[in-house]
Amino acid sequence: EVQLVESGGGLVKPGGSLRLSCEVSGIAFSLHSMHWVRQVPGKGLQWVSSIDTRGLNMYYGDSVKGRFTISRDDAKNTLYLQMNSLRGEDTAVYYCARDFSDWGQGTMVTVSS
Amino acid sequence: DIQMTQSPSSLSTSLGDRVTITCHANQDIKTYLNWYQQKPGKAPKLLIHDASGLETGVPSRFTGSGSGTDFIFTITSLQPEDIATYYCQHYNYHPRAITFGQGTRLEIK
Numbered sequence: 001e002v003q004l005v006e007s008g009g010g011l012v013k014p015g016g017s018l019r020l021s022c023e024v025s026g027i028a029f030s031l032h033s034m035h036w037v038r039q040v041p042g043k044g045l046q047w048v049s050s051i052d053t054r055g056l057n058m059y060y061g062d063s064v065k066g067r068f069t070i071s072r073d074d075a076k077n078t079l080y081l082q083m084n085s086l087r088g089e090d091t092a093v094y095y096c097a098r099d100f101s102d103w104g105q106g107t108m109v110t111v112s113s
Numbered sequence: 114d115i116q117m118t119q120s121p122s123s124l125s126t127s128l129g130d131r132v133t134i135t136c137h138a139n140q141d142i143k144t145y146l147n148w149y150q151q152k153p154g155k156a157p158k159l160l161i162h163d164a165s166g167l168e169t170g171v172p173s174r175f176t177g178s179g180s181g182t183d184f185i186f187t188i189t190s191l192q193p194e195d196i197a198t199y200y201c202q203h204y205n206y207h208p209r210a211i212t213f214g215q216g217t218r219l220e221i222k
Binding site: 024025035037044045046048057059085095097100101104105107 | 147149151155156157158159168195200203212213214215
């Protein structure tokens with residue numbers, strides 16, 4: 001069974017940083033592109049970032065470009081999202097996804113003073 | 114940038130009804146389109162890939178069609194467990210960009 005488990009969410013002040021993790025099991029993690037998608041509670045889905053296999057290429061949505069960094073550790077079967085210079089509008093549930101076929105349960109990030 | 118326009122934003126339906134949701138792209142996206150179901154408090158679930166491919170284990174009452182700029186998602190006979198919000202999603206490889214539609218919330222009349 002494929003499992004994706006996010007962690008690292010929480011409350012952070014504007015301008016602060018947070019690192020999200022997504023631990024993956026049940027699949028050959030290194031063979032798959034991975035993604036982060038976020039959702040403001042009660043609102044729609046927004047793509048945040050993607051990373052290809054072996055971390056060869058990383059891609060970002062316009063709203064996070066220059067502030068967020070996606071990475072992966074294939075030895076640990078783990079995907080990361082380093083979020084810097086956080087803003088109120090980054091408040092959302094953050095999901096990780098494998099090829100968009102499998103998703104984690106999400107982790108809540110709240111940016112507030 | 115590619116924009117996806119999904120309609121309607123909400124739909125009041127009855128059990129057994131045929132439900133149709135549309136998604137329009139502002140430029141040709143071939144069949145690079147997925148459809149998702151999301152229930153409250155849960156992660157999205159991929160139902161249809163590449164415009165018309167049914168994901169393994171997804172009931173056959175869910176169908177997708179279209180190519181280019183116009184796409185249709187259909188539930189042929191609405192079941193109680195289908196009450197959810199549905200999203201279309203375009204994915205582009207070069208350059209990589211992923212865009213979701215605004216979502217369609219299904220409600221029971």
